[in-house]
Amino acid sequence: MQNSIQDKLLKIIDDIDDTGNASLARLTVLKKWFEKSGRLVPFAVWIARLSSARKGKTTGEAGKLLDEARALIGRGHGEEKVRPKLNNSVMEELHGRMRDWQNEQQRQHWAVVRTIKNWNLFLVEQAFAICLWHSDSPAHGYKLAVDFAKHYDSRYGDGLNGPSRTKIMEMLSLIRVVEGYEEMA
Template sequence: MPSHVQDRLAAIITEIDHTGQADVLRLTVLKKWFEYHPKRLRAFGLWVAERAAARGEGAEGEAAELFATARTLLTERPLSEPRPGWTAAETLHRRLAAFQNTVQYIRGTPVRIIRNRNLLLVEEGLALYLGQRTRPTDGYRLAADDCEHYDSRYGTNLNGPARERVAALLGFVATVEAQEGQET
């Protein structure tokens, strides 16, 4: 039986199908879901990092090297290692943060310059996995960053390619809840 969160995510997909877009704030339902079971946040961070690392094809230079390292650590592990090594994950996280550590001041406010969005998602996902960010709001923000898409007709919201990302998120939630059901 689908959970309340699964129903809400399915409703977002239906809204995108009918209207072409949905408000990214509808993903706030994930905050309570992360709160309910604290291990979900770490698993979600790892899941997003894996997916973002897989989307890094076509990068060049240092970004390509970082994607290759991330893919090796996150997606090319032997089955005997269900989670990436802690030290390797910390090292990669530090390298990713250093790669995109340029700050520009705009009207007196520091703004971090992001050169590659998918590398940022890997970095943020690893921060959740490593426990550097532990609030349910951090998980929601990562989900919003991963799913949202810019379209000139709707702005930055859940539209276009966001539908597939929300569907993948629904699959992740269903899988985690099924695993938790088997453990109890």
């Protein structure tokens, strides 16, 4: 019997509990889940909602952009959580301003890299790009999930550890809600 995506996410959580860390590649199980039509955009909007709400001490232009994102996507209660109503033209304009605000590039020995000043704003920007241009790309959903869940710990490096456990539990809750709405349809 094949394990469900939910079981696989629970196994990742168990591994974090047992060993303290799990590989980011373990989240590839989400690609299969994103293949079903209508799942990726609600996931992306959900990440944008969480990321814009975790504003913390963000002020200035980044704080304003996160406030605008929060106003655009709303809180997402009930069916709005799984079938978000989006204003694509406003989202596209806001996405451009987010990208422009943190579009500093630095030349490294091996490549030119983009400097990210505010990680939550970057996650919202990625989520908006999925909604606007990549709604049928499980690979973009996987990348967003990894960027959302990863955590640096000096014992393990970047991986699924510490706070990642809570974020994976949150993903699991969303998956249950989306699948519940699908069963009712």
